[in-house]
Amino acid sequence: MTDKKLFIIVNVDWFFLSHRLPLARVLKEKGYDVFILTKNTGYKTEIESYGLHFININFERSGKNIFKELAIIKNLVFLFRKYQPDITHNVTIKPAIYASIALKFYKRKSMKCINAISGLGYNFTSERSGILQKLLKKMMVFAYKGPIYFIFQNPDDETLYKKLGVLNNHNYRIIKGSGVDSEDFLYIEPQKKERVIIVFLARMLVDKGVYEYIGAANLLLSKMRDKAKFLLIGDIDEENLASLSKKELESTEVPGYIEWKGFTKNVKGVYEEADIVCLPSYREGLPKSLVEAMAIGRPIVTTDVPGCRECVQNGVNGFLVPVKSAASLAEALEKLIIDPELRLKMGKASREKMLTELSLKQVLTETLAYYEQI
Secondary structure, X not given: OOOOEEEEEEXXXXXXXXXXXXXXXXXXXXXXXXEEEEEOOOOHHHHHOOOOEEEEOOOOOOOOOHHHHXXXXXXXXXXXXXXXXXXXXXXXXXHHHHHHHHHHHHOOOOXXXXXXXXXXXXXXXXXXXXXXHHHHHHHHHHHOOOOEEEEEOOHHHHHHHXXXXXXXXXXEEEOOOOOEOOOOOOOOOOOXXXXXXXXXXOOOEHHHOHHHHXXXXXXXXXXXXXXXXXXXXXXXXXXXXXXXXXXXXXXXXXXXXXXXXXXXXXXXXXXXXXXXXXXXXXXXXXXXHHHHHHHXXXXXXXXXXXXXXXXXXXXXXXXXXXXXXXXXXXXXXXXXXXXXXXXXXXXHXXXXXXXXXXXXXXXXXXXHHHHHHO
C-alpha cells in the first residue's frame, strides 16, 4: 500500500471515462489518492462516484487564445504547489506539454511526470506541416527537457520523439493502447442475416477516413447494394478542424445501404451486430475502437499507418490497405463481404491477437510495472 498522491490530467472528462478509468481505479486500489484534472462536460459526478477527486481544467482542444492557454499552465503550477502530487500522469498531447512546462516552475524534484502519448493530434496527421506544427515541436522540445517519462502506444510516435531529442534509454516505454477488458467484451460469433454489416465507429473526422469509407461503399454499390450495409457510428466533433458537418454526412447517405447513425454509448452492441469493422484512419495512437472490435471477434480492415497497423496482422485477422485509397479499401472489404468463412476465421484471430497483445490486464500490468521502475 502507498499514500502517494496521483494527478491524472486529461483534456476532457468523457475521454478519461472511456480510456483511463480502469487505470485510475486500479491505482486507487493500490492506495494512491487519485485526482482527475480535466474539462467538465457533464461527467464530474460520475467520475467522483468512483472515489476519485475531480478538478475542473478548462482545456480547449483547439484553443487559440494565448492568454487562456498560459492561464491553464499557471493554474497547473498552482495545483502542483497546493496538492504536491507524487506523480502526474498526463494523457494526450496538450496536457502532456502543459503539465511538463508547469513542472519547470514547480521545481519539486521528487515529483514524477509521465506523459502518455496517445496519438499526436490534428497538426501531425495527414502529412500536415506548417507554422503550428513547427511551434508545437519547439514547445515539446522545451517542455520535455528534464526528468520527464513517456509512454508511447506505437513505435512510430517513439521515433518522432527520438528525432526531437527528448528520449534516452531509460525514460520511455511502449505500452500498446489503453486496453480492453476481455471479460467485459466477450467473443460472440456473428449472427447470420440477410446483409453483411460493415461498421465504421469513430468521430466523424476527415482524418478518420470517413471519405474513403464512403467512397469504398459507393464503389461497391452496384454489386453489393442488396448484400451489404455500411454504417457510420459516431458524433460530429465541432472543436476539431477536420470534422464533417451534419449536412455533409446526410448528403452522403444512400438509404438502406450507407447510413450515418450518430453517437451511441452501446459500442459493444454495435460490434456484436457487425460482421466487419473498418477504420481507414490517417494516423492513430492505438485505436481503442478496433481493440474492442477485436475482442468481440470481428475481422478488421484498416490502413497501414501508425497505430492502426498494430491491430492487424495482414491476411490473418484482417487487411491493411494504403492510406487514402478508397479503391484498395473496397477491394479488401469485398473479399470479406463475399466470404463468410474468411470473416469467421479472421474474427477468431482478432480475438486471439487482442488477448495476447492488447488486453486491459496486460496494459495495466505493464503500466504498474513502469510506475515501480520510476
